[in-house]
Amino acid sequence: MAADSPREQWATRVGFIFAAVGSAVGLGNIWRFPFQVGQEGGAAFLLIYLLFIVLIGFPAMLVEFVVGRHTKRNPVGALKRIGGGVWQYVGWIFIATGFVILSYYSVVAGWTIRYTLLGLQDGYLGDAAEAEAQFVTLASGLDAILFHAIFMAIVIAIVAVGIQRGIELAVKVIVPAIVVITVGLAIYAATLAGAGDAYSYYLSPEWGTIAAEWQSILPAAAGQAFFTLSLGMGVMITYASYLDEDRNLAEDGAIIIGFDTAIAFVTGLIVFPILFTAGVDPADPGAGAIFVSLAAAFGDLTLGWLIGAVFFGTVAIAALSSAISLMEVVVSYVVDERDVDRATAALVIGGAIFLLGIPSAYDLVLLDLFDLFADQILLVFGGLLLMILVSWSLSELAVDELERGIGDLGSLGPVWIWTVRLLVVLVLIIALVLGILDYYE
Numbered sequence: 144m145a146a147d148s149p150r151e152q153w154a155t156r157v158g159f160i161f162a163a164v165g166s167a168v169g170l171g172n173i174w175r176f177p178f179q180v181g182q183e184g185g186a187a188f189l190l191i192y193l194l195f196i197v198l199i200g201f202p203a204m205l206v207e208f209v210v211g212r213h214t215k216r217n218p219v220g221a222l223k224r225i226g227g228g229v230w231q232y233v234g235w236i237f238i239a240t241g242f243v244i245l246s247y248y249s250v251v252a253g254w255t256i257r258y259t260l261l262g263l264q265d266g267y268l269g270d271a272a273e274a275e276a277q278f279v280t281l282a283s284g285l286d287a288i289l290f291h292a293i294f295m296a297i298v299i300a301i302v303a304v305g306i307q308r309g310i311e312l313a314v315k316v317i318v319p320a321i322v323v324i325t326v327g328l329a330i331y332a333a334t335l336a337g338a339g340d341a342y343s344y345y346l347s348p349e350w351g352t353i354a355a356e357w358q359s360i361l362p363a364a365a366g367q368a369f370f371t372l373s374l375g376m377g378v379m380i381t382y383a384s385y386l387d388e389d390r391n392l393a394e395d396g397a398i399i400i401g402f403d404t405a406i407a408f409v410t411g412l413i414v415f416p417i418l419f420t421a422g423v424d425p426a427d428p429g430a431g432a433i434f435v436s437l438a439a440a441f442g443d444l445t446l447g448w449l450i451g452a453v454f455f456g457t458v459a460i461a462a463l464s465s466a467i468s469l470m471e472v473v474v475s476y477v478v479d480e481r482d483v484d485r486a487t488a489a490l491v492i493g494g495a496i497f498l499l500g501i502p503s504a505y506d507l508v509l510l511d512l513f514d515l516f517a518d519q520i521l522l523v524f525g526g527l528l529l530m531i532l533v534s535w536s537l538s539e540l541a542v543d544e545l546e547r548g549i550g551d552l553g554s555l556g557p558v559w560i561w562t563v564r565l566l567v568v569l570v571l572i573i574a575l576v577l578g579i580l581d582y583y584e
């Protein structure tokens with residue numbers, strides 16, 4: 144499709160919400176969230192994270208929405224139009240971020256496919272040391288590259304087909320499935336022996352932990368809030384750019400954030416009871432910990448092979464709708480701004496992302512580094528620049544656009560703008576500085 148043919152749009156009213164929820168809900172909720180909670184001290188992290196979702200994530204999501212719907216452009220084109228000059232390079236940061244995130248995201252998604260098959264074929268190993276050894280074999284090297292390739296091939300196929308038939312249809316099946324399965328697993332997990340201890344670890348924050356470790360909790364929570372809501376790299380700009388009607392963006396944002404937060408929260412109610420019941424330490428850091436400990440736990444449980452396969456299968460599906468959105472940012476840029484058709488763009492870009500993911504598939508240490516760099520530095524940096532631009536120099540445009548579909552915001556308009564100008568920007572600056580220090584530590 145050439146740049147001058149009519150731009151695509153969501154087919155139905157709910158298509159946009161489903162797609163945005165599908166983007167938000169993914170490995171961020173089910174893989175990254177529990178290991179961040181474990182690494183950053185349990186309930187203390189959860190509390191700060193929830194605060195950031197509401198105070199930082201919600202206003203920031205509205206900023207991305209208004210930019211996308213106002214410009215009807217991919218992130219680079221959008222920033223060129225509203226910011227002009229050097230601001231288009233912020234769009235470039237978004238695209239680079241999408242490249243980096245999808246490269247390792249797909250590797251982790253590949254593990255989830257592998258672990259689904261593992262449950263169905265051989266079952267899981269109950270012994271933690273054996274599970275660890277098995278993870279090392281499966282999660283790095285040729286196995287990991289093979290499943291990374293399979294996952295990217297699926298993503299390429301869906302994105303190549305386009306917005307309405309590909310993305311919108313896929314998420315309409317995926318999102319309801321995730322909701323049903325996570326709630327079912329949480330009910331199951333509540334019956335486990337370790338549930339009580341797990342709940343107090345997960346749900347009652349120790350103020351001492353926050354006071355002592357805020358330097359690492361803060362950037363981790365801010366980065367996780369952006370990652371989980373798909374903010375800071377133009378996904379929500381891109382998805383809102385396919386909107387035509389005057390939707391109430393604040394309402395849509397609240398629904399999307401509600402779903403994402405609920406699924407992350409419920410995942411904690413699944414993961415921690417299983418870990419505590421199996422006697423696995425939730426503080427085990429690192430990208431692989433959740434796979435090793437969960438597989439070991441599933442290996443110990445009655446019908447664990449089935450519960451595990453359902454769990455990992457669900458995660459794989461959730462990862463798919465997020466990966467689609469990551470790739471769509473890059474593809475929409477090439478389709479809009481260059482004379483390239485969607486299928487070719489998807490194939491070439493997907494192939495390049497596959498190659499970039501190979502180091503992560505070879506070595507878990509590299510994967511951890513990619514993840515930390517993308518999450519605590521790239522996302523936060525790109526997001527920060529966008530927030531500064533829109534809240535400080537385009538506030539009138541932003542409020543006008545948000546009012547389309549809502550009506551007169553009255554004093555809520557300035558409240559939103561000032562929240563972004565001061566609170567969001569300040570928290571992101573602090574998170575960025577602490578995140579950089581943390582990364583180079």
Ligand code: PHE
Nearest residue numbers: 167169170171172370371373
């Ligand atoms: N929000 C997705 C998740 O939680 C990940 C993601 C990040 C997707 C950034 C798009 C952009 O898994």
Ligand code: NA
Nearest residue numbers: 167168171371
């Ligand atoms: Na998420």
